[in-house]
Amino acid sequence: xxxxxxxxxxxxxxxxxxxxxxxxxxxxxxxxxxxxxxxxxxxxxxxxxxxxxxxxxxxxxxxxxxxxxxxxxxxxxxxxxxxxxxxxxxxxxxxxxxxxxxxxxxxxxxxxxxxxxxxxxxxxx
Numbered sequence: 001x002x003x004x005x006x007x008x009x010x011x012x013x014x015x016x017x018x019x020x021x022x023x024x025x026x027x028x029x030x031x032x033x034x035x036x037x038x039x040x041x042x043x044x045x046x047x048x049x050x051x052x053x054x055x056x057x058x059x060x061x062x063x064x065x066x067x068x069x070x071x072x073x074x075x076x077x078x079x080x081x082x083x084x085x086x087x088x089x090x091x092x093x094x095x096x097x098x099x100x101x102x103x104x105x106x107x108x109x110x111x112x113x114x115x116x117x118x119x120x121x122x123x124x125x
Contacts, residue, residue: 025047025048025049025050026049026050026051026052026095026096026097026098026099027045027046027047027049027070027097027098028045028046028049028051028052028053028068028069028070028071028098028099028100029043029044029045029052029068029098029100029101030043030044030045030046030068030069030070031043031044031067031068032065032067033065033066033067034065034066034067034068036063036066037101038066038068038101038102040101043068045098046070048070048072048073049070049071049072050071050072050073050075050077051071051077051093051094051095052068052069052070052071052077052093052094052095052098052099052100053068053069053070053071053077053091053092053093053100054066054067054068054069054091054092054094054100054102055067055068055069055089055090055091056089056090056091056092057088057089058083058086058087058088058089058090059087060085060086060087061086061087068100071093077091077093078091078093079091079092079093
């Protein structure tokens with residue numbers, strides 16, 4: 001019984017630690033009108049970021065520009081998106097080192113996967 005409780009606690013701690021934003025400073029890619037896919041050798045990588053942001057501008061259904069930035073302490077990154085007649089802006093935020101190569105989509109998928117695995121582990125015990 002004790003071993004089962006310890007393993008469940010371990011899974012919960014691991015899951016929650018992966019889901020919460022990192023308190024430490026991270027590094028992000030930074031560029032204006034970035035290439036697609038991102039040419040990492042031509043993007044700046046500033047330190048001491050709180051989060052990384054990717055802004056994508058769409059015009060008539062195609063990507064017009066991609067901007068990647070470092071969000072510093074005191075600033076906020078708010079994910080958003082608004083499309084009207086196949087034009088608009090999408091902002092994505094992520095919270096791990098150099099995570100804004102693809103707009104942060106991979107990070108959300110990874111967290112969701114860990115949450116699902118932890119839940120299944122608890123249910124199957």
